[in-house]
Amino acid sequence: MEIKQIAEELVSLVREGKNKEAKEKFYSADIISIEGNGDKVEGIAAVYEKSNAWMSQIAEVHSASVTDPLVAADHFAIGIKMDITYKNGYRAVLDEIGVYDVNDGKIVAEQFFFKS
Amino acid sequence: MEIKQIAEELVSLVREGKNKEAKEKFYSADIISIEGNGDKVEGIAAVYEKSNAWMSQIAEVHSASVTDPLVAADHFAIGIKMDITYKNGYRAVLDEIGVYDVNDGKIVAEQFFFKS
Numbered sequence: 136m137e138i139k140q141i142a143e144e145l146v147s148l149v150r151e152g153k154n155k156e157a158k159e160k161f162y163s164a165d166i167i168s169i170e171g172n173g174d175k176v177e178g179i180a181a182v183y184e185k186s187n188a189w190m191s192q193i194a195e196v197h198s199a200s201v202t203d204p205l206v207a208a209d210h211f212a213i214g215i216k217m218d219i220t221y222k223n224g225y226r227a228v229l230d231e232i233g234v235y236d237v238n239d240g241k242i243v244a245e246q247f248f249f250k251s
Numbered sequence: 252m253e254i255k256q257i258a259e260e261l262v263s264l265v266r267e268g269k270n271k272e273a274k275e276k277f278y279s280a281d282i283i284s285i286e287g288n289g290d291k292v293e294g295i296a297a298v299y300e301k302s303n304a305w306m307s308q309i310a311e312v313h314s315a316s317v318t319d320p321l322v323a324a325d326h327f328a329i330g331i332k333m334d335i336t337y338k339n340g341y342r343a344v345l346d347e348i349g350v351y352d353v354n355d356g357k358i359v360a361e362q363f364f365f366k367s
Binding site for chain 1: 326
């Protein structure tokens with residue numbers, strides 16, 4: 136599968152709220168995930184753990200949107216916006232860029248850029 | 252100046268081949284520049300030096316293009332494509348994503364993602 140197809144299908148799954156399916160389909164077992172503050176986890180299990188820990192703190196998602204992908208040779212970038220209320224009552228609008236590194240049809244790295 | 256304006260004006264200057272003017276106008280004196288291989292330089296002088304060293308190796312630019320920017324809260328991403336021949340005769344098509352971090356109207360960091 137070409138990178139453009141992978142990028143478009145990932146975006147399409149995320150738009151349907153199927154983030155877990157997107158990871159299952161495209162993430163490499165050895166994926167590296169880097170947050171905006173530089174925190175880094177390695178391996179699909181650690182990525183699921185991080186994702187589940189974050190989602191468990193969310194009380195309500197008011198809106199969520201993802202831009203069309205910007206595709207280069209073996210990377211693509213998407214803009215991700217989410218308006219959420221955490222279980223502690225704090226409401227936050229997340230507005231970030233995710234950059235994905237594709238190798239052999241799998242996403243081998245993701246890096247997020249957000250307001251620090 | 253808002254980030255969207257900065258992103259669009261930077262793209263517009265780069266499309267006119269005015270890369271130096273783009274840096275002079277928008278780069279912070281303390282800019283951090285990170286290459287796809289992780290190499291990092293700090294400060295506008297080091298960024299100019301890196302840029303000049305690279306440009307001095309180019310014999311011919313066959314084509315160059317930049318996508319419209321993808322803008323988030325304080326970051327924007329652009330796709331950059333260049334078809335060049337180096338002075339040693341090697342012809343390369345560069346196809347990369349650049350992510351820029353904007354603070355107080357200045358670009359304070361740039362990070363490039365390309366095929367390693």
